[in-house]
Amino acid sequence: MKDIVSVDHLRVEFATDSGPVVGVEDVSFTIAPGETLCVVGESGSGKSVTSLSLMRLVEFGGGTITAGTLNFIRADGSTLNVAAATPEVMGQVRGNEIGMIFQEPMTALNPVFTIERQLTDGLMLHKGLDQAAATARALELLRSVRIPEPERRLKQYPHELSGGMRQRVVIAMAMACEPKLLIADEPTTALDVTIQAEILALINRLKRDTGMAVLFITHDMAVVAQMADRVVVMYRGRIVETGTVQQIFEAPREDYTKALLAAVPKLGEMKGKSAPERMRLIGDEAARAAQAAPKARKREVLLDVRNLTTRFPVKGGILRRTVAQVHAVEDVSFTLNVGETLALVGESGCGKSSCGRSILRLIEPTSGEVWIGGRDIGNLNRHHLRKARADMQMVFQDPFASLNPYRRLKDQVAEPIQNFNLASGAELEARVLQLFDRVRLPREFLNRYPHELSGGQRQRVAIARALAVNPKLIVADEAVSALDVSVQAQVLNLMMELQEDLGLSYLLISHDMAVVERVAHQVGVMYLGRIVEIGPRAAVFDNPSHPYTKSLLSAVPIADPSKRRFADDLSFKPITSPIFPLGHQPAPSVYDQIAPGHFVLRA
Amino acid sequence: MKRFKTTKGLIGIVLLLAILLVAILGPMLIPADASTAMDMHARRSPPTWVHPFGTDQLGRDMMFRVILGARTSLEIAVSAVVMSVVLGLPLGLISGYFGGFIDNVLMRLVDTLLAFPALLLALTISAVLGPNIQNTIIAIGVAFTPYLARIIRGEALRVAQMPYVEAARSSGTTDIMIMIRHVLPNILPAVIVQGTISLAFAILAEAGLSFLGLGTQPPAASWGLMIQASRDQLDIAPWTALVPGLAVALTVLGLNMFGDVLRDILDPRAK
């Protein structure tokens, strides 16, 4: 059966200040009708460039196809070399015979047009429908992507829809003209795990119903395992390996593929293990071997959070009075032991970040106590709080935004030390040097600026900055989620190493269950500002008892093609809004202890 | 694309350097009274070999006037803008960084001042202070302040939300230090770019003041004053307007081209 797409020796170059730079080179692959081809690779691997080339959208990013052919079999059976097609022809192909979905559902829709307009204009353009017919079709599409109350949605504007719904709309747009090929460029990367599951399932079903082929671009091996028929692994603009999903996962030929797979934590692989384990890194076996069996540290409590509650006012009305409150953190209690890691997991908006910030008083909690080393952070005044901050540091999610682009790295690492004037002059220099060594950053980075570093390196700097004042507690807010898997693994290992050596305690805020399973001692699952389930990692993962925990775990894609989960439409209970009218007094959190240290919120 | 931008910046820099050179060297090379010396037999003479840029209604050589005027005009413009930055920076910084009540109060104030047309403010102020260069500078400087305050505040607001500011706070940096170390350097480019644009307006504002006889006083040469003086003879001696006008145009052009690259120069990322 004839391939619908055959890419042959594609080469794309980008014009930059320092002359042309090769985006992808010598890329060849084919897509058969009705199959899903996953192109996987880390950032900068050229996977997106490839997909954009197929749409000839790469030009708008300053790129040019300088070699190769991109043959696409059109609806009428004729073969079109996209690389050579005229803008007019591409106009007919785009959105008509090839549909595309992008990564950012939040910005993928035009904020000032109604959903209806954005759904219908393509239809009217390509299918020559009149407004009425187009609207009818649009409605049909919204139904097919399972959007509740589609009639109402048509009249709404993007900002009135949730992220998941927006992505469904984007898919509906891509599907509008029943394309023979759907290109999905990281369609779920920006979404919560449950919504991701829904979207993946949706794509699967649409594919089955329409028999279209799918070109699926992602960085997430787990998603690949779940979606792909065949896989193309890319690295630095070239294809490393191609094969069926089974081949790739069970018998990878290339080292790179192996390393990539190794670094991916597989949910469930820690079954039966009590202590956390470092991530697997090819060539790093030595280091892992060196990992001493966890020292039998007597479990003394470092952080004790009692009934922590944080609410944000919702201003409104004539005098900007508070009309309602966001209950970001609601009656949360837990303890964290010295040298241990407590992971707070949950989906966006569940309050896990607010919880972390409230503990450091980067935002002021409404009530509750936070004890660190026998001190109640809650009633410290400005001055003492500053002092106390030496004990508790934070590592932020975005390694790009969390470093000041205008300051040299050494100054940024030195700043906390100066703040508490722990050292100065040569001593300071030495301390900074030592910190750089500690996080394995080459010393020549001392005088560099953040932009000269990779994401992983920046995160190391951020960690160094956090370590600078010898804190007892580090709150790591999605500290690794912006990093490529291999880098992620390295950084996680670094953190675990530091924990063992310095007896640090981590409050790990994360949405990635697989990572958490690997590195955490304790796990707390948060939902609508409350901890719904908390306990030893093994207990929570092996015996999830709160319905939300269950659904959360069931939604996590597993990096194992033999464990596919997203065949049919899924729909999880959408997260309700945590906004309550003034004076609303929610019931206190009551827990059942179902196993030693394993608590579940009573419904 | 980028290469083009840098060449553009080069042109800007060259232009500005040339103008600065003229402004600085001019007074050294040309006797001060060359700009006021009158040739009653060559009034409003079009450009000739004797007077390459022509002469004005009093037979004064436009070339000398525009050269010697450069200094006055730039002096006024630069000092006025610097003044407005000095006044506007703390205003905008504080109100943007702290937000909340302080922000409300300060911005209400700024809004009020913004409601008064800058020219009107400048006119009134220099009418109060009386006409001379210092007062002209003050008038323009004050009139421009609210605009800068607004822009700076917006920038500060943006930067104050960046994680690295939160990081600094969480590592015990005091607000003042955060403002100096983190907020200031990050808003500086925007401020400087805005400054370069304001310079152009300042030069012209001086011309506007001359409309009421305020601003630089004759016979001193300043571009604003010269353009103003050309008002009644534009049809019979266009060069009296075009010569200073061109000078301003080139400066503005240079400033704007320069402003674009200045951003890059200040940005370590571009290094």
Added chain:
Amino acid sequence: MKRRDFLRSTTALLGSGLLGAMPTVLWAEDAPVKGGTLIWGHSETTQNLDMHQTGTASSGRVLQSIHSSIVTVDKDLKVIPGLAESFEVAPDGLTYTFKLRPNVKFHNGQVMTSADVKYSFDRCRDKATGAVNFEVFNNVASIDTPDDATVVIKMSSVNAPFLSRLAENGAGVVMPKDSGPTQGTNPMGAGPFKFVSYEVGTVVKMARHEEYWDGPAFLDAVEAREITEPTTRLTGLRTGELHMINDIPLDRVSELQADATLQVKTWFPLNFDFINLNHTFKPFQDPKVRIAFDMIIDKEALMQGALWGQGATTPSPSFPTSASYNHDLKQRPQDIEGAKKMLAEAGYPEGSLNIVFKATTNYPYHVEAAQILVEWFKSAGVNLTIEQLTWADWLTQCWVNKDFQMTMINFFTLWEPDFLYFSVWNSTGAFNFRAINDKVIDDLTVQARTVVDDTARADIYKQVQKQIWEQSHDIILWFRNGTIGAQTKVGGLDTVVHPNGSNLNFHKVWLKA
């Protein structure tokens, strides 16, 4: 308040200055035709429309067409009958009797009677009216109206200039009885044109008064469009939007004269300019310094420079043709070196004098003149710096507060010597804003008031001029021309300028078909 404010009040006194108001060009006029609306580009903004209250020459220039005066002057500045067909002064000079013309009609159709005259004069005398010329009636004892056609005015003491002051229409105009309250919004008189409407700052519209005592005007209407910007006004004339404009920028006169499609009327003199030295300012108390300053200035060159030749230098402010003009005086020629010497003698060696010259932007040519002066004074080792002032500021600082060192101003040429010399140079004079205090002049000016014989009187004033020149109390510069530009289709242009040089009269103007 505005510049003309005080020009007006000065003109008030010296009343209608202008004898040499003869056209420089004489036009072969074809026969006048009736009809048409004359569109006049007026150089000023009309302000208060009440002829008594109005301070500004601009308003006067317009209101002149609406009002008629009881007496007026001919081209030789001889007082001649106006609304009064005759008048006589008693030998003792204390009683004036006016016989009014029969059935002079106001715009409202009423016939003028002596009651109206009495009402108008009383209104002008009444300080509450705020009339700018109230002092004309200062020593009037009584105004009687024996019958409808007769007005008798009794004086408490002799006031030689009284009649000529009445000829100044601000004081001499006759308004319908009790029309005072509405004069400000709807001026009414017995002039050749009726007031129609005024759009502030834009246009004053006037229509012909069919029953004008001197015969109806040719024009159906006059539209005075107010265009203060010279370039714009010129353009309006060139594009034909305007039939005529007053106050051609001096530097443009020759250019317009060269234009065959336009006619230009210049007359001489409109006013005289002089440089003023504040006598309360230490250096200027020394005549040597004042004379030295005079010697620094080349008046002819300055006139050419600032007026583009549209004027004539003069050592005396007296009206060129008046009997009191002292022809023996000659302006000091420029002598920088000599000036330097004198200044040195006076104790002001080169570079020791720093003088601020306040010039008003209201007269661009003053600023030009100032800039030329700066150059000469520089070469004489005096550092002159210019400060430009709006008219309002000049009046406050220089005229009222006497807060200046050196400045320059112009007066409408005052043809009545007493008004001229007493008010401007007598230590108690109303316009002595330089605080000049010269015993000789004080005595002469007082004495002159009592002398009845004209030649004797003239001689006294000649001495005054001599004294002013010798002491160089002020530096008298020149007489400036008045100018009007018009389309060639405008007829009777030479009758437009009222002898007083400031006001315009459209009674005998017509538009060629």
Added chain:
Amino acid sequence: MTYIINRLLSVILTLFLITLVTFAVTNILPGDVAMMIMGTQSNPEALSGLRQSLGLNDPLLVQYGHWVGGMVSGNWGNSLIFKKPILELLSQKAVASAIIVIMSMMIALALAIPLGVWAAVHRDRWQDTVSSSSALLGVSLPDFFWGIVMILVFARWLGWFPSSGFVEPSVNFWGTLQHAFLPSLALGLGLMAHLTRMTRSTMTGILSQEFIRVARAKGLAERTVVWRYALANAIGPVITIAGLQIGYLFGSIIVMESLFGYTGMGWLTYQALLNRDLPLIQDTVFVIAAVVMLTNLAVDLLYIVIDPRIRLG
């Protein structure tokens, strides 16, 4: 809705502040009202009498009270030079200014938006430089320069438009527009530069957004993508900037109206300043400031209509 009420309240507050500033500024202006009225006739006792009657001897606070109170009760005092009720003058002149302000704004936008979009589409290429340079030329010479050029070109040489003056719209609206055109054009040129700049930067920002790529992926013609999808998003910000320019505009009309003998608020302000007609200065300055602020409010409200995100927010 609450948003609108909010803004209205803040407007009232600002208005109050404006009266304060205006009063303060006009009261430190040199020159004494009484002296201005009296002029050459001024003598000490007459002056003090007049001051008394004008209430100039009252404490400033009382004077301020009278002024504001008067304005509220519709008694805005009389102009010293025109001897007319200021309210009457203002109501006459406001229309004239409204016309050229609106007209010049429309001209500026009509020129700036295409130019800015064009520059944004060809960002950092020669087209960009051309557009920004030509826009800059607009600001490189003061408005009155362009004003005179307009007069010379369009009135004197081409004779297409009247060189000066103002016609009451009630009398002949077409005439009004004709008289308003040249000053508006001159003002528009001055405004254009900044607006072009803003349009360009806003558009470049929007063109780099995901939904633009999505639109292209739908196969929409580039024309549609830029001029519908992108521009629809740019309009809002650009309008806001334009609104802020109103302030600058009201500064420019002071010069421009005087130049064209176009008797509006600007001309009135100029006359007031020129003649130190303090009551008139006070009221005109206040009105201008108030108008500027209210236009900004209007623009904000307009923004709500344009941008759905705020509509609900």
